[in-house]
Amino acid sequence: MTKPLFDVPAAPQIPVLGQDGSFPVRRIFCVGRNYAAHAAEMGNEVDREAPFYFTKSAHTICHSGASIAYPLGTQDCHFEMELVVAIGAPAFRVSNGEAMQTVYGYACGIDLTRRDLQAQAKDKRRPWDLGKDFEDSAIIAPLTPAAEFGEIADQAIRLMLDGATVQDARLSDMVWSVPDVIAHLSQFYHLMPGDLIYTGTPAGVGPVKPGSKLHGQIEGLSDLFLSIGAPE
Template identity: 45%
Template sequence: MTADTTEYVIAPAPQASLAVADSKARFPIRRVFCVGRNYAAHAREMGKDPDREPPFFFTKPADAVVAAEGTVPYPPLTENLHHEIELVVALGKGGRNVSPAQALDLVWGYAVGVDLTRRDLQDVAKKMSRPWDWSKAFDASGPSGPLHPVSRIGHPEKGAIWLKVNGEERQVGDLDELIWPVADVIAYISESVELQAGDVIFTGTPAGVGALLPGDKVTAGVDGVGEIAFKVGQRG
């Protein structure tokens, strides 16, 4: 293999990555896609029709995905930080116009993640028909647990997905309630962009999203995948 001799005018940023369960190796993150309102009950609580309309997406920077452990910082510019528990999918292969029947062949592994949302900023963006970036794509907005390879756990298609704050249950649902299952989500994204190895997908959240306060302790999990636990930091 030829060494990369490219010269850069500034030092390249470190490669964003996710831990892999029971391994020293890490999974390099290329892009992060997030599915909006992919559980019917959550769509209703957000005031939307949960019928199976085409899915919509937003993105996060790769380095917004951080380890869901220790303390996750409370972000600036918000007084209403919300939790959204999600099944996270990591792709080990890419493709364009992938069929749902072939889509799961692209998956390398799964993790438990939380899409943190500055809800007050999102509400303003919605009212003004502006992008959601400032509400969704901030630093450390995607705390996630380690990836579990498909070779070990298979493809989780049903099972509880839940989140608690200070021991109190906030969100609970089942993976079989996804309006657009993982295979369909992958296929749909591949119609718009060519997926690549290293792409990560947050697949949507069940009902019960709510506010987090500094000092809150978050525990969450997906049956068959794993559990995470972290504390919310103090406002800067």
């Protein structure tokens, strides 16, 4: 094998509560419109025939507790609080009944979105990449192993912006459950350890600005914190 011309960053690593080792990130899949109330607030209807997805680069990962610059190229960056599922075993054409055996753990996450760029892409029937896949846009808290979290049920998911609650729902409000999503994705991808799935956001999304402080919570998981700084 020839020598690489230059070095590239190693895979991002996510801390795991109670573990010495960390979780290396391979790929990031995100579920669109997985809470009916959020779809409605964005002027959309939920597609109940099948979930749909967009992706982010692994190098969009940003750790909880960070302070980041207001994102480039946007005047309307929004927060989206989400449950993140970490895959820990291969999943290829698995059934709903087999899907949860592939889960390593869970975390609080935020999908930052350049809403103005996403809207422009929608209007032109173009991909959402500029609106979704950018530096520091996949915020994540430390992982909790699945056995310690227990079954996904009606745990509260909420987000506070500058101390005020702006998103408040239950994981049971998801249109497509975690096993639904894993089973469906596994019909199109060889899901592997290191893959993350951001499972969609409840209603209440809105803009951040320089100086904004975000605090995300899901019952049973490590809280998430993020500060937004001035633009670069």
